[in-house]
Amino acid sequence: xxxxxxxxxxxxxxxxxxxxxxxxxxxxxxYVIQIGDGxxxxxxxxxxxxxxxxxFVASDGRTxxxxxxxxxxxxxxxxxxxxxxxxxxxxxxxxxxxVVEVPCGKNFLGRVVNPLGMPLDGKGQIEADGYRPVEFRxxxxxxxxxVHEPVQTGLIAIDAMIPIGRGQRELIIGDRQxxxxxxxxxxxxxxxxxxxxxxxxxxxxKASTVANxxxxxxxxxxxxxxxxxxxxxxxxxPLQYIAPMAGAAMGEYFMYNGENGEPASxxxxxxxxxxxxxxxxxxxxxxxxxxxTLRRPPGREAYPGDVFYLHSRLLERAVxxxxxxxxxxxxxxxxxxxxxxxxxxxxxxxxxxxxxxxIFLQTDLFLQxxxxxxxxxxxxxxxxxxxxxxxxKQVAGTLRLDLASYRELQAFSQFGSDLDKAxxxxxxxxxxxxxxxxxxxxxxxxxEDQVVAIFAGDNGFLDDMPVRDTLxxxxxxxxxxxxxxxxxxQRIATEGALNDAIKxxxxxxxxxxxxxxxIGKK
Amino acid sequence: MPKxxxxxxxxxxTYAQVLLDAARQAGRQYEISAQLEEMKKVVRMSPGFxxxxxxxxxxxxxxxxxxxxxxxxxxxxxxxxxxxxxxxxEIALLPQVAAEYDRELQxxxxxxxxxxxTVIPLDDELxxxxxxxxxxxxxxxxxxxxxxxxxxxGGMNVRANGKRIDCCTATRLDKMRVALSDVTxxxxx
Numbered sequence: 001x002x003x004x005x006x007x008x009x010x011x012x013x014x015x016x017x018x019x020x021x022x023x024x025x026x027x028x029x030x031y032v033i034q035i036g037d038g039x040x041x042x043x044x045x046x047x048x049x050x051x052x053x054x055x056f057v058a059s060d061g062r063t064x065x066x067x068x069x070x071x072x073x074x075x076x077x078x079x080x081x082x083x084x085x086x087x088x089x090x091x092x093x094x095x096x097x098x099v100v101e102v103p104c105g106k107n108f109l110g111r112v113v114n115p116l117g118m119p120l121d122g123k124g125q126i127e128a129d130g131y132r133p134v135e136f137r138x139x140x141x142x143x144x145x146x147v148h149e150p151v152q153t154g155l156i157a158i159d160a161m162i163p164i165g166r167g168q169r170e171l172i173i174g175d176r177q178x179x180x181x182x183x184x185x186x187x188x189x190x191x192x193x194x195x196x197x198x199x200x201x202x203x204x205x206k207a208s209t210v211a212n213x214x215x216x217x218x219x220x221x222x223x224x225x226x227x228x229x230x231x232x233x234x235x236x237x238p239l240q241y242i243a244p245m246a247g248a249a250m251g252e253y254f255m256y257n258g259e260n261g262e263p264a265s266x267x268x269x270x271x272x273x274x275x276x277x278x279x280x281x282x283x284x285x286x287x288x289x290x291x292x293t294l295r296r297p298p299g300r301e302a303y304p305g306d307v308f309y310l311h312s313r314l315l316e317r318a319v320x321x322x323x324x325x326x327x328x329x330x331x332x333x334x335x336x337x338x339x340x341x342x343x344x345x346x347x348x349x350x351x352x353x354x355x356x357x358x359i360f361l362q363t364d365l366f367l368q369x370x371x372x373x374x375x376x377x378x379x380x381x382x383x384x385x386x387x388x389x390x391x392x393k394q395v396a397g398t399l400r401l402d403l404a405s406y407r408e409l410q411a412f413s414q415f416g417s418d419l420d421k422a423x424x425x426x427x428x429x430x431x432x433x434x435x436x437x438x439x440x441x442x443x444x445x446x447x448e449d450q451v452v453a454i455f456a457g458d459n460g461f462l463d464d465m466p467v468r469d470t471l472x473x474x475x476x477x478x479x480x481x482x483x484x485x486x487x488x489x490q491r492i493a494t495e496g497a498l499n500d501a502i503k504x505x506x507x508x509x510x511x512x513x514x515x516x517x518x519i520g521k522k
Numbered sequence: 523m524p525k526x527x528x529x530x531x532x533x534x535x536t537y538a539q540v541l542l543d544a545a546r547q548a549g550r551q552y553e554i555s556a557q558l559e560e561m562k563k564v565v566r567m568s569p570g571f572x573x574x575x576x577x578x579x580x581x582x583x584x585x586x587x588x589x590x591x592x593x594x595x596x597x598x599x600x601x602x603x604x605x606x607x608x609x610x611x612e613i614a615l616l617p618q619v620a621a622e623y624d625r626e627l628q629x630x631x632x633x634x635x636x637x638x639x640t641v642i643p644l645d646d647e648l649x650x651x652x653x654x655x656x657x658x659x660x661x662x663x664x665x666x667x668x669x670x671x672x673x674x675x676g677g678m679n680v681r682a683n684g685k686r687i688d689c690c691t692a693t694r695l696d697k698m699r700v701a702l703s704d705v706t707x708x709x710x711x
Contacts, residue, residue, distance in 0.1 A: 016701045024689040029681075031566065043617065044684050061696050073527070074618060090567060 028095045032056065033075065038084045038236045039293045040066060042076045042093045051135060053101075054078050055094040058086040065116075066093070067100055067238060070294050077294045079238035081116060102246045104253035105129025106261075109197070112214055112228040115239050115246040120230055121214075129261055132249040134242050138316035145322040147356075150387040151274060151331050154190030154444025155183065157374045157437040160396035160454055161403075162359055165387025166272050166329035167320025171351055173336045173343065174361030178373050180335045182441055183359065184276035185213055187333065189220045190444040191274060197254045198226040199275045201247035203240050204282030207232040220442060233282075240286035244277045248317045248330070251275050255321065255328035263326075270321060270328020279335035280311060284347045301346045308350045315354050357381035371438060377404055389447055390497035395454040399433065406430025425463075432462040435470040448492045449478045455498070456510050473517055480513045534615055538622035541603060542630075550597075551627055555635060556667045557600050558620040561593065565616055575613040582609055634660045637681040639669040639690075656682070 030044025040056065045068075048054065054066040054076075064087055070077030080087065081100070103117040105128045112121040119126050147165035164170045172180045188198040200217070202210040210230045217223045227250055231243035251273035256264055264270030277283070284307055291304035299305045311334075318332035336351050341362065343352065352358055357380045366373035385393075409427055413419060419427070436457045439445070445453070453474045456462060462470055481489045488505055495502065525533075545554040565572045574580065574588060586605050593601050607613050624635055636656055638644065644652070644666075653664040660682070671679070676691035 013702060017698065024687055026685050026687050028685050030684070033566075046684055061700050063700065089569065 030076070030093045032087060032089050032091045032093060035080075035084070035087055035089060037289075037293045038080050038238055039290070040078045040080060040084075040087060040093070042078055043074065045076045045093065045095055048076050048095050049099075051099050053096045053098050055096055056080065056087045057092045057094070059088060059091060060086070062086050065100075067242075068095075069290075070296070079241075079290055079294070080236065081238050081242070084236060100134040100242065101131040102134055102249050103128030103130070104132050104250040108227045108250060109225060110223045110227075112210075112230055114235070115229055115231050115243040117246070117250070130253060132253055134245045134249050135313075136249060136252060136317065138313065139319050139321065139325070143322055143325050144319055145327075147320050147329075147383045147387050149272075149320075149329070150384070150389060150447075151187070151196070152190055152194065152447050153183065153187040154446075155186060155372055155439055156445055156450045156453065157372055157376065157439070158183070158359060159388075159447060159450055160392060160437075161376050161400045162357065162374070162379045162381040163384035163388040163392070164331065164333075164381060165320070165384045166331050167318060168357070168381070168383055168387070169315045169318045169332040169334065169355040170381060170384070171334050171336060171355040171358040172361070173338060173348060173352070173358050174373070175338050175341055175363050178361035178363055178366050179371060180337070180361055181209075181213065181278055183361075183372055184278055184333055184335060185216055186442065186444055188217060188226055188274065188276065189222045189442060191225065192220070192222060195272060196225065197251065197271055197273045198222070199229060199247045199251045199273065200226060201229040201231075201244050201275065201277050203231050203243045203277065203279060204233050204286065205278065207234065216442070237286040237289040240283060241290055244275075244280065244283055244314055244334075247275055247277065248314060248332075251330050252317065255319075255330050256326070258326060264321070264328055265326055266324050268326060270326030272328060273330045275318070275330060275332050277314075277332065277334045279337050280314075280351060281337045281347050284310070303346055307347070308354075311347075311351055312354050315351075356383045369438070370434070371440070374437075376400055376437075377407065389451075391451045391492055391495075392447060392454075394498050395451050395458055399454065399458075402426075403430060403433060406434070428463055429457075429460070431467050432465075432470050433457050435467050436462070436474055438471060445478065446493075448489050449481065451492060451498070452477060452481055452489070452506065452510075455503075455506055459507065459510070461510050461514055469521070473514075476517055477510065477513050480516075481509070484513075485509045530615070530618075533612065534618045534622050537603075537607065537612075537615065537619045538626055541619070542623055542626055544599065548599075551631075552635075552665055552667070554597065554600065555624055555627055557596050558623055559637070559667065561596065561600065561604060562617050562620045564592070565613070572613070575608045576611070578611050585609070628665075631663070631665070633663040633665045634682055635665045635667055637667045637669060639671045639674060639679040639681075641670070641672055641674050641676060643670055644668055652680070656680070 028045055028047055030042045032040050033043045034041040048068045048071060050068060050071055052068045054068055056064045056066055058064060064080055064082040066078040066080045068076050068078050107126050111119055111123060111126060113119055147167045149166040151164045151166050153159055153164065172183050174180050184200065188200060191198055200213065202213065210232055214228055217226055229243055229247040229250065231240045254271040254273050256270060258264050258268035258270060260268065262268055284303060287307060287310055288303045292298060292302065296304045315332055315334060318330050320329045321327055334351060334355065336348050338345065338348055360375045360379045361373045362375045365375060406426060409423055410430065413427060436453060456477060462473060465473060488509055491502060492498065541554065542551060545551040571592065585608055589605050589608060590601055593604065607616065628635055638652060649666060653666065657664045674690035674692050677689045679690050680687045
């Protein structure tokens with residue numbers, strides 16, 4: 001807790017009084033004619049704008065802010081963003097002439113805030129570098145450039161087969177308890193030292209779950225470059241509704257400004273930002289609640305007609321900016337929870353169609369011990385390929401197809417018929433490659449390590465070993481490359497591709513390690 | 523059955539126009555405007571009373587008696603007007619009728635109605651000053667509707683066309699109170 005000493009009280013009160021507005025201004029006003037469920041109907045306010053911030057003055061003098069949503073002939077329908085219990089019928093409402101803005105800046109890094117930018121972690125007030133509108137127009141075509149730099153998740157299954165680029169929107173979709181949040185959190189943890197600002201937006205989750213995420217991030221030193229925007233299940237629907245947009249606004253501050261806080265330009269590069277929206281299905285539910293209480297007509301699954309637009313305008317804000325605009329990026333990892341694996345429900349289909357690919361997680365894979373439980377058959381990354389490092393492309397180029405054909409053969413092999421040698425060989429390889437993709441929580445791997453591991457699998461070093469030894473072999477090999485052949489790992493990193501010389505050396509190194517591994521086993 | 527929005531608009535306009543015509547004949551159109559504003563405020567500020575006025579199961583005589591008692595300070599013609607609205611189950615339209623009445627009055631007379639609230643009644647000099655200042659601002663004649671409100675403590679509160687200039691002492695003290703109480707240590711409140 002920030003400490004307020006007796007001597008500081010006088011100073012704080014003086015500061016507060018100095019900041020007091022004493023000038024007289026003309027303000028538009030109206031009255032609350034009905035309030036309930038966090039929604040207010042306001043009489044008057046003929047000049048209110050859609051999305052304008054409204055100021056509700058409670059009878060005890062408290063100010064609660066609201067968002068103008070429905071502009072009707074005689075009244076305005078507004079959603080309250082704060083303590084709606086404080087507002088009663090006949091309380092006064094003012095227009096502010098501003099849209100909803102959130103404070104943002106470097107001081108927010110390492111902090112847990114609510115969607116209005118107010119701290120929730122008891123670490124004192126946060127001094128903002130500026131304010132950004134919650135709703136912001138996504139950059140146009142001319143202001144962008146194609147995605148070409150990778151976001152390394154540290155997860156071999158994703159980086160190898162579903163690569164994500166900086167500025168991409170990659171959906172993480174799956175049923176409950178399939179490890180969706182884990183992928184988001186692991187990706188954030190893996191951004192350490194990679195010049196990436198991370199924003200984790202928790203929407204409609206249990207506060208205890210958010211606390212666990214924050215603890216995990218703190219333990220792995222990831223909070224230094226992360227902002228957690230928390231709108232747990234206990235917060236009002238309007239706050240849950242604006243949470244992802246507030247997170248995007250906080251991220252945009254870093255993307256549109258350079259290190260020095262000045263606007264990004266060709267000479268002042270913008271920063272790279274990763275936003276994890278966990279999860280957008282809960283945001284859609286909050287928006288549905290808001291819309292129904294605002295008496296907007298319900299559509300499919302009772303969602304309002306503009307729920308697609310809600311998600312598309314949020315995800316369009318993910319961008320890779322052109323060099324002229326500072327070349328910053330905002331990568332979005334929205335999360336959607338499906339019910340019983342049904343991806344054809346309204347919200348999943350919407351978000352699948354908006355994003356540049358999806359990572360599909362399956363319960364049965366999770367229960368079989370395949371973690372992350374990514375179904376590589378139906379997971380895709382539509383633009384990430386061009387962002388993948390060349391070395392990874394070389395080794396993982398055919399991995400997805402190999403695994404797909406392995407799954408097909410696996411289904412046939414269950415009939416118990418005799419298999420020819422080639423099929424037997426393919427099944428052996430497939431089982432080991434599948435095993436190679438398994439990874440625990442918080443066990444991110446560098447891209448060079450991933451390349452070496454897949455290279456070993458591709459070149460048959462695992463074929464004559466029992467499947468159960470695969471992970472031990474992989475981890476041992478990574479350790480060996482870090483300690484004994486650090487030079488080779490470094491060369492892969494600097495050259496970014498595997499030329500013949502590196503390939504030969506890699507073969508030698510893996511052979512040497514394999515001999516010691518087999519001897520060690522005996 | 524809920525009424526069509528256009529039909530309601532027409533009804534509101536009829537009420538307002540009839541009342542304005544009657545008020546003009548008596549030459550008391552601005553006085554009636556002020557009374558209508560006060561009545562609207564009474565109904566808005568007392569939800570229980572508004573509920574009684576909306577209750578169609580109440581005998582007309584009883585309702586009329588309640589209205590007469592509640593608005594005894596008001597003009598007898600205004601009491602009759604409100605009674606007719608209540609008998610027709612349309613008392614909820616009173617705020618819209620008041621707004622429409624003011625709109626038509628301002629349009630026909632090419633004036634702006636200015637509500638001025640002060641702690642002590644205005645004197646002629648101040649009245650003229652206010653008219654001159656706001657007349658120049660709006661580019662129209664000003665019709666003053668004066669209110670005395672001890673809650674303001676000092677200064678004045680001016681309203682016109684849904685906008686307000688609040689320079690009363692009570693509001694300034696309140697702002698000061700809010701500023702001083704709004705100190706946070708950054709934890710959840």
